[in-house]
Amino acid sequence: MTKLDFSKHPCFNDAARHRYGRIHLPVAPQCNIQCNFCDRRFNCVNESRPGVTTSVLTPHQALQYLQQALQRDPRIAVVGIAGPGDPFANVEATLTTLQLVRQHDPEILLCVASNGLNVAPHAEELARLNVSHVTVTVNATQPEIGRHIYAWVRDGRQVFRGAEAAERLWQKQRETILALKAHDVMVKINTILIPGVNDQHLGDLAQTVRSLGADVLNCVPMYPVENTPLGELPEPTPQQVVEARAQAGQHLPLMHHERN
Numbered sequence: 001m002t003k004l005d006f007s008k009h010p011c012f013n014d015a016a017r018h019r020y021g022r023i024h025l026p027v028a029p030q031c032n033i034q035c036n037f038c039d040r041r042f043n044c045v046n047e048s049r050p051g052v053t054t055s056v057l058t059p060h061q062a063l064q065y066l067q068q069a070l071q072r073d074p075r076i077a078v079v080g081i082a083g084p085g086d087p088f089a090n091v092e093a094t095l096t097t098l099q100l101v102r103q104h105d106p107e108i109l110l111c112v113a114s115n116g117l118n119v120a121p122h123a124e125e126l127a128r129l130n131v132s133h134v135t136v137t138v139n140a141t142q143p144e145i146g147r148h149i150y151a152w153v154r155d156g157r158q159v160f161r162g163a164e165a166a167e168r169l170w171q172k173q174r175e176t177i178l179a180l181k182a183h184d185v186m187v188k189i190n191t192i193l194i195p196g197v198n199d200q201h202l203g204d205l206a207q208t209v210r211s212l213g214a215d216v217l218n219c220v221p222m223y224p225v226e227n228t229p230l231g232e233l234p235e236p237t238p239q240q241v242v243e244a245r246a247q248a249g250q251h252l253p254l255m256h257h258e259r260n
Ligand code: SF4
Pocket: 031, 032, 033, 034, 035, 037, 038, 039, 040, 043, 044, 045, 046, 047, 084, 085, 086, 115
């Protein structure tokens, strides 16, 4: 397997941020959960700036788009799949795209960002494709907290609501982290900080994901999106963000930029 060069990864290396670029390939329109801060007309808020829309590409169109982008800017070193929905609610498109990109370039850094519901069955393939890391957005490890964050979770043919939805999502996220680490894939946890909901939970969450093998955590303040159940909440204050990051940082290295 080709050894990946993380020194070119703008997410993991400050010096690389100004020298190397990354590109997101929008091949994944569907989502298998409903977060209470998400307006589905826009991209996954777990991974993108709120309010941004993206047109969806097929895997072959995505490869062409990448090839054209690389011609214009050869400094692109990282290719990510993060939406506009969830990559693993669109398994075929996601894996085909990763395979096409990997065939085209054995060295480019590949990453994927997901809510973690359906990643575990594909961990082996992600490792085979030499994916550099997977971002898993974990906003709660306790159903009592998670039930305020998720309206529903669809796992196969079953739809869960309320605390059951949060419980199922966390069980699957747990399996995802364990499966990725069993295949030696780096796991980055993304946590959206939601004031009054999970802002006192960051230490506990970080300790739990660390015990499963997660490598690093990124705590992202929620940006309230109008007309969503959590849209009336205020944005976290800078003090709340500092405190939450301090809680999490006791257990796990933190990333200090906003997005994947
Ligand atoms: Fe929206 Fe949540 Fe699905 Fe992302 S994971 S697209 S934020 S519902």
